[in-house]
Amino acid sequence: MKSILPLKPAKAVLYFVFAYWIITILGVLLTMAFAIIFHPPSPEELGVTASKAPAYLMTLPYHPLLNLVWLPFAWLYLRGFAIEIRKSEALRLGIFWAFICVVLDLISWVLIPHPWAMTFKEFYVDYQPWITMIYLIIFASPILITGFSRRELTGMRI
Numbered sequence: 001m002k003s004i005l006p007l008k009p010a011k012a013v014l015y016f017v018f019a020y021w022i023i024t025i026l027g028v029l030l031t032m033a034f035a036i037i038f039h040p041p042s043p044e045e046l047g048v049t050a051s052k053a054p055a056y057l058m059t060l061p062y063h064p065l066l067n068l069v070w071l072p073f074a075w076l077y078l079r080g081f082a083i084e085i086r087k088s089e090a091l092r093l094g095i096f097w098a099f100i101c102v103v104l105d106l107i108s109w110v111l112i113p114h115p116w117a118m119t120f121k122e123f124y125v126d127y128q129p130w131i132t133m134i135y136l137i138i139f140a141s142p143i144l145i146t147g148f149s150r151r152e153l154t155g156m157r158i
Contacts, residue, residue: 003092004092004095004096006089006093006096007085007089007092009096012093016073016096016097016101018073019069019070020101023066026069027059027063030059030062031053031055031059034055034058034059038055038058040053040054040055041054049122051117051118051123051126060127060130061130063133063134064137067133067134067137067138068141070097070137071145074094074141074142077142078090078142078145078146087143087146091143094138094139094143095139097138097139097141098135098138098139101138105123105131106123110123
């Protein structure tokens with residue numbers, strides 16, 4: 001039976017952790033920057049949760065762009081694989097990363113209470129279309145990197 005896990009799961013998880021933390025930190029910093037630059041009312045002033053804060057809501061269209069960070073991590077992971085298996089490995093990696101992200105997001109942003117936590121509806125309904133775009137970017141990043149691999153394009157005529 002063929003495994004659906006990446007061939008190097010420890011390396012895949014390591015790059016996942018790096019990318020996830022970088023994107024999370026960038027998202028928080030972006031929200032803070034919008035709050036400083038545009039001076040919207042704070043969630044406390046409005047009596048709403050952090051997920052309804054104007055500074056956060058202004059950043060939503062940029063969240064998919066922040067997730068382009070997955071691209072270099074996909075390249076770092078896939079660069080050591082032979083061309084013959086790179087495409088199948090990219091598909092496994094994309095599925096693996098997307099699955100881990102969905103589970104981790106549910107646990108860390110919905111189930112564990114903290115000041116930035118959201119309800120299930122806020123995260124999976126109100127955060128549309130951004131969350132779907134984010135998950136698609138995570139899934140597609142390894143596949144896109146494989147498609148644009150320099151070694152695979154050298155024989156192509158455009």
